[in-house]
Amino acid sequence: MALRYSCPSCEMDITVLYLEAGRKAKCKKCGAESLVPPSAAKVRAEPPPLARPATSMGEGHALGHRLREIIKTGFVKYTAGTVALVLVASLLMFFFEYDNYAGSVAGHLGKDQSEITAWDTFLHTLWWSLVTFTTVGYGDISPASHLGKFFGAIIMLSSFFWAILLSGVVASFLVEVALREDDTLDQNKFKGHTIIAGWSLMVEDILKVMQTEESTKPVVIGGAPLIILINEMPRDEIKRAVENFDRLDITHISGRYTQEAVLEKAIVDQAENMILVPDKSGLAAEDPADENVIPLTVFAVRSLTDNVRLIAHIANSELKEQLVQAGCDEIVLTDEHTPDMITNHILNPGVPQLVEQIGAVGGDGHRLEIVDLPPLLIDSTHLNVFSYFKENFSALLLGYTVQASGFDLEDEMGETGDPIVRQMITEQLQQSGIKLSSEEKMELEINPSDDYQVSAKNRCVVLMNNQNVEQA
């Protein structure tokens, strides 16, 4: 969490980390110091860019990669700065304290001062510089003149701060690497998993429904649904939140789901479903989550894979079109059906109660199920399938979900028109990174006519009595 407020002098936005209201902060633009006001807005703290894991690379590549990461963290920059400061310090002593240092080195070497070269003296100043910078301070030599002591004092103070900075960079890099390596997931284990990206109270509810759904099935050892949570919640809080979901195999990845590296870490290309919810992690309870990043994330996921089914939960209906264009498969709008439900309480009393009852997963009594069409009934009529469910399971067949074929541009064009024009179209689209076919889409066929022909692409939407679910 960070705090943001406007600089009283230049009105530039100041964002401060690790500071509370009432503490002093300095404006980067005008340099003015000001107190962080209690009214400062709480904003998400931008985490430092995380290094990618090197697990998929060869050893040689991994080493090179690690070195690049170290360079990126500023380690080399600070080291070079240290060397430069040590050199500058020794040169200052060399020029302002030459006689003093020449005399000292003569004593150390057991020679007469006239035999001491400039090189001997420079090495001695360099020695003093290093001993001072590392705060070892042997005390074998020290500046004697006022000017030498003055520069010596500056060097001592700057070395103190510099050492703190350098150790901070090294420590943060090591912590970052340790965190990242802990997060590396087993590619062989995570296949067909579900990713829940973002954190809100809704996530716990989703997990509850999933857990309830699982509780209706027999326990399969090692067969618990694999779920990966991506959010910036503290690990211990997530641990507490998910400890009761013992029928779900939940893994937590700390990071922002907008980052490609985090998506890759969640092995999104092998996932079956990905649920995107507005991310409240890292925000105060009263702060709204930024939903605008969801379409961007859908774009990012689609650039990695077309295989995962993307389900986005949003409150802002204006994002719906962007999500569809980005390649989101299903969109759930908060309160989308509330007006219908309220109105139906007046116009069609009983309907909202019915919807509530059959729409709930794992509820008592009746509920909706999607079940495969029995193989014997493929190519049969709706009336036959209807009778089958009614007679065998006392279940009501309401309709079907149909896997409609996606649109394939090459199939659509067929052999029509000039082959050169067709070839040009496909080449140009492919070069622009546009796929020539769209994925299969699910369509609903509700209460079709009795002679409606069902095929292998149909799955049945059945109103089941919970007691008969197992049999079906």
Add this chain to the structure above:
Amino acid sequence: MKATAKQIKKVNFFSSLTDQQCASIAEMVEVVECPADETLLTEGDFGDKMILVFRGQVEVSKDFTLRAKDGFELSQKPIIRLETTDPAPVSGPKTEAVVPVVRSPAFGLGEFSLVLDKAIRTAHTVTTTPVQYGVLTLKNFKQITDEDPTIAGPVYFEVAKNAVNSLSKASEDIKNLTQAFFFALLRG
């Protein structure tokens, strides 16, 4: 050198005419010879001359604006090669064909010139072997049809047939391009 009635009859536009009628056309057609790599027609130009190729091979190509690394570029794409079979070209083509080669005893190019005095050339035509061809102008053709109006019917029927085929292909191209355009808009 003038063309012969036999040469004229080999061109599909005139194949249903009588020998006498072909002879009267041949009298108006001067035969020219040219080497490979000669441009016979340029896309976008206007002309009133139909080219009758009696011997040799030509490549027909069109200009397309295509996406390049840094923006767009105009690119000339070959579409088809046409080659005579009676007689066959004196030598093989200078460059290998990357498009289908359609063979016929002889063939005509720019037949819309027999309809309009400023017919637009819809493609580039470049010779790929030495070519022997004749030129029939709209003015000369009108003169022949004025003298013998029965020539016009069969010839214009063939021209119309070609025009209808081209139109239907163009309409399919437009459909494909429109489809691709909306597809790209949706997916891009």
